[in-house]
Amino acid sequence: MKAIVQTEEKVTASLQLQEVPTPTLKPGEVLVQVKAAGINRADLLQTQGNYPVPAGASEILGLECAGVIVEAGDTENEVGQEVACLLTGGGYAEYVAVPQGQLMPIPQGYSFVEAASIVEVACTVWSNIGMLAGLREGQTFLIHGGAGGIGTFAIQMGKALGATVAVTAGSAEKLATCKELGADILINYKEEDFADVLKNKADVILDIIGAKYLTQNVKAMAKDGHMVTIGMQGGVKGELNLGHLLAKRGTISATALRGRDNADKARIVRSTIENMWPLLDSKKISHHIDHTLPLAKAADALQKIQDGTITGKLVLEI
Amino acid sequence: MKAIVQTEEKVTASLQLQEVPTPTLKPGEVLVQVKAAGINRADLLQTQGNYPVPAGASEILGLECAGVIVEAGDTENEVGQEVACLLTGGGYAEYVAVPQGQLMPIPQGYSFVEAASIVEVACTVWSNIGMLAGLREGQTFLIHGGAGGIGTFAIQMGKALGATVAVTAGSAEKLATCKELGADILINYKEEDFADVLKNKADVILDIIGAKYLTQNVKAMAKDGHMVTIGMQGGVKGELNLGHLLAKRGTISATALRGRDNADKARIVRSTIENMWPLLDSKKISHHIDHTLPLAKAADALQKIQDGTITGKLVLEI
Ligand SMILES: NC(=O)c1ccc[n+]([C@@H]2O[C@H](COP(=O)([O-])OP(=O)(O)OC[C@H]3O[C@@H](n4cnc5c(N)ncnc54)[C@H](OP(=O)(O)O)[C@@H]3O)[C@@H](O)[C@H]2O)c1
Ligand SMILES: NC(=O)c1ccc[n+]([C@@H]2O[C@H](COP(=O)([O-])OP(=O)(O)OC[C@H]3O[C@@H](n4cnc5c(N)ncnc54)[C@H](OP(=O)(O)O)[C@@H]3O)[C@@H](O)[C@H]2O)c1
Numbered sequence: 001m002k003a004i005v006q007t008e009e010k011v012t013a014s015l016q017l018q019e020v021p022t023p024t025l026k027p028g029e030v031l032v033q034v035k036a037a038g039i040n041r042a043d044l045l046q047t048q049g050n051y052p053v054p055a056g057a058s059e060i061l062g063l064e065c066a067g068v069i070v071e072a073g074d075t076e077n078e079v080g081q082e083v084a085c086l087l088t089g090g091g092y093a094e095y096v097a098v099p100q101g102q103l104m105p106i107p108q109g110y111s112f113v114e115a116a117s118i119v120e121v122a123c124t125v126w127s128n129i130g131m132l133a134g135l136r137e138g139q140t141f142l143i144h145g146g147a148g149g150i151g152t153f154a155i156q157m158g159k160a161l162g163a164t165v166a167v168t169a170g171s172a173e174k175l176a177t178c179k180e181l182g183a184d185i186l187i188n189y190k191e192e193d194f195a196d197v198l199k200n201k202a203d204v205i206l207d208i209i210g211a212k213y214l215t216q217n218v219k220a221m222a223k224d225g226h227m228v229t230i231g232m233q234g235g236v237k238g239e240l241n242l243g244h245l246l247a248k249r250g251t252i253s254a255t256a257l258r259g260r261d262n263a264d265k266a267r268i269v270r271s272t273i274e275n276m277w278p279l280l281d282s283k284k285i286s287h288h289i290d291h292t293l294p295l296a297k298a299a300d301a302l303q304k305i306q307d308g309t310i311t312g313k314l315v316l317e318i
Numbered sequence: 319m320k321a322i323v324q325t326e327e328k329v330t331a332s333l334q335l336q337e338v339p340t341p342t343l344k345p346g347e348v349l350v351q352v353k354a355a356g357i358n359r360a361d362l363l364q365t366q367g368n369y370p371v372p373a374g375a376s377e378i379l380g381l382e383c384a385g386v387i388v389e390a391g392d393t394e395n396e397v398g399q400e401v402a403c404l405l406t407g408g409g410y411a412e413y414v415a416v417p418q419g420q421l422m423p424i425p426q427g428y429s430f431v432e433a434a435s436i437v438e439v440a441c442t443v444w445s446n447i448g449m450l451a452g453l454r455e456g457q458t459f460l461i462h463g464g465a466g467g468i469g470t471f472a473i474q475m476g477k478a479l480g481a482t483v484a485v486t487a488g489s490a491e492k493l494a495t496c497k498e499l500g501a502d503i504l505i506n507y508k509e510e511d512f513a514d515v516l517k518n519k520a521d522v523i524l525d526i527i528g529a530k531y532l533t534q535n536v537k538a539m540a541k542d543g544h545m546v547t548i549g550m551q552g553g554v555k556g557e558l559n560l561g562h563l564l565a566k567r568g569t570i571s572a573t574a575l576r577g578r579d580n581a582d583k584a585r586i587v588r589s590t591i592e593n594m595w596p597l598l599d600s601k602k603i604s605h606h607i608d609h610t611l612p613l614a615k616a617a618d619a620l621q622k623i624q625d626g627t628i629t630g631k632l633v634l635e636i
Contacts, residue, residue: 210560229560236561242528242547243554246572254564 003060003093004298012047012306015061015299023058023090023097028262031071032083032098036292037091038064038117039314041149042258044302054088054259061298062091063258066106066115067318075100082106084115086123086269088258091116092298094318101266104273107280110287117313118287121153122276124230124257127268129154129206130161130275132253133226137162139203142194142220144213146183147174149313150230154206155181156285157276166202168194177311181286195219200248206230211238221250229254288312321378321411322616330365330624333379333617341376341408341415346580349389350401350416354610355409356382356435357632359467360576362620372406372577379616380409381576384424384433385636393418400424402433404441404587406576409434410616412636419584422591425598428605435631436605439471440594442548442575445586447472447524448479448593450571451544455480457521460512460538462531464501465492467631468548472524473499474603475594484520486512495629499604513537518566524548529556539568547572606630 001022008014025031043061045051053059069081077083077100084104090096106115129135141158145151146167158165159182166185167178175186187194195216202220205227207213212234217227218241225248245252257268279285290312293301301314319340326332343349361379363369371377387399395401395418402422408414424433447453459476463469464485476483477500484503485496493504505512513534520538523545525531530552535545536559543566563570575586597603608630611619619632 214558214560229564232560232564237557237559239555240532240558240570241555242532242550242572245570246547246550246574247577249571249573249578251569251571252558252563253567253569254560255567256564259565259567 001094002295004295005060006047010047010049012044012302013299015047015302017296017298020060020093022095025071025073025097027074028101029073029097029099030069030075030077030103031073032065032067032085032096033070034065034091034094034096034318035067035112036065036116036318037062037093037295037316038120039301039305039316040064040120041305043092044305047302057088058090058096060090060093062089062093062096063087064116064119065091065096066112066119067096070095077103082112084119086119086257086265088265092295092316094295099262099266101262102269104269105277107277109283110280113289113292113315113317114287117289117315118153118280120257121149122280123268123272125150125154125157125206126272126276127257128228128230128253128255129157129204131268131271132255133204133228135161135163135204138164140164140166140198140201140222142166142168142198142202142205143183144168144206145208146178147311148208150206150208151178152181152288152312153285155183157279158182160279160284163204166194166198204228208232209234211235214238214240218244218248218250218252221248224249226251226253230256290314292317294318319412320613322613323378324365328365328367330362330620331617333365333620335614335616338378338411340413343389343391343415345392346418347391347415348387348393348395348418348421349391350383350385350403350414351388352383352409352412352414352636353385353430354383354434354636355380355411355613355634356438357619357623357634358382358438359623361410362623365620375406376408376414378408378411380407380411380414381405382434382437383409383414384430384437385414388413395421400430402437404437404575404583406583410613410634412613417580417584419580420587422587423595425595427601428598431607431610431633431635432605435607435633436471436598438575439467440598441586441590443468443472443475443524444590444594445575446546446548446571446573447475447522449586449589450573451522451546453479453481453522456482458482458484458516458519458540460484460486460516460520460523461501462486462524463526464496465629466526468524468526469496470499470606470630471603473501475597476500478597478602481522484512484516522546526550527552529553532556532558536562536566536568539563539566542567544569544571548574608632610635612636
């Protein structure tokens, strides 16, 4: 089969379409012919040598895709079934082996391109905010980077669950996007300190900044608040005042999806289908694709992520 | 009624037995004639001005007691019922008003003295380790200060739940006590670094040290680990490496029991009765009283806590 191969270590531009062996199936896996593969910032980090591939995973890039089952292996799935897939790697290719627990239906009315690019963000946001932090109706939900890929999904999910949604972003334009998606409290982090605006009010915080916001996030936290860090765009080492955290009975988690084992991923995929797919099927959560490129243009696609010129998702079509 | 009153701010020795008004009942409360009142380190901190009394709580010391209901108020309890009580204050007295959700049965075969001094530790350890961190069979449970009041209960609970229990303590003698109670891994923190011994192994950590152990606790944490800080004997401000926490998908909570509202306390009390009382009734968890003193000797009792010469619990008899 054809797949994207990195020919020079740490050089994103060295990605090339090459002939490689088609994956063979392990027990419990199906072979999917990839029609579209979603692009994530983590892919860029991986090409730069900053995101180690988990043991046993494909060396090929790509954390999500959509396509058609062409071999069902020892599973009860059917050849010809159209699926969206959460991957541990391998999406930038014509074929990928997928553990059956990571198969998802295509949301109603979704194209392969749309389906391929909603999986990672839906599983990430739901597993952290729904399953781990347990966001409930009436709570206040603070989202950092509200206009980003994670943020735009999180805003809509928060509103669907009945939360008051607060967001941070770096421009009036981005905050307008957040407002359109339903955000209630808009904070331009270049002009205001979000911790002053939300002091003791945020029941759940979705953080992508890390160290730089740690003290402020604890300040913004409400009693019994829960902050989940999934990105560290503002560094890893911060000062934590455990006394302040204790005064709020607060909780801080930091998680990632990719390194989880198959059973854990299957648990998350099941819960995401159950809780998020109805919101996609009924268009309560909308999904924005910036544009698509052919598989061979993977290097160009990651360059655009690097440049930061994209709003919404980039997708490779195969 | 007679109760212990502090006559000089921040002076523990100024505690005196005085005549004060008997409490009047709010809706949902009963009046308990106190037979025994447990003593906690927090009481000492309160006399020193380092533990603010939550709004609306009694100014009188005492977070736990046992006794007999003498007025049932508007509740369905009965006069004459013998009860153990989780208090927000007021235990160092002849009578105390108790919200009905904070009443517990006297464990089988327990005296008032024994019952009065097991409530706070049982509710604290179970709410944090059972309810919040969800300790399960087969997991590794690290307890700091294994020979302390919290630690001795936590060891036995951990073993009853089927966990492997690791403890830290400052002497061979204290570690021997921990071993007798069932601890599997004994670490003298003056001689060894617990984070080296337990690197990546601790699924649940009960921490009473705070800042000083923060980095080491994250190092000791296993994948999906959960640390709960309930004391800060080693300071409040520590450095947190969120990257290390994320690599483990780790969670850090810091909590306290006293500031919770009545509904939250009732939830904890219910779950503690359901899950811990059978272990007390069947003597799977044993409970050690150092000695008892009359109510009038409260100042002496707190002085002994200060001196650190007590192993097990001190109790006031009324
Ligand atoms: N752990 C996981 O499992 C997992 C999974 C998926 C994604 N992630 C991580 O989550 C993060 C977001 O992913 P994404 O796909 O949404 O990326 P994205 O689309 O590039 O969005 C990032 C957003 O961060 C905002 N931002 C930058 N600095 C900020 C600051 N100081 N305060 C508030 N917002 C700020 C940017 O908005 P402005 O231009 O307005 O600043 C941008 O909208 C990334 O770090 C990614 O690696 C983690
Ligand atoms: N948040 C809450 O709701 C709540 C409720 C109850 C208690 N607490 C807190 O929990 C803590 C323990 O309470 P307790 O009643 O068990 O007190 P305790 O009986 O005095 O026990 C404290 C223990 O800490 C140990 N210790 C001191 N320094 C240590 C170190 N560097 N490493 C490991 N162990 C160390 C001591 O043992 P060595 O002599 O061997 O050092 C001692 O056994 C206190 O800080 C208390 O305020 C909090």
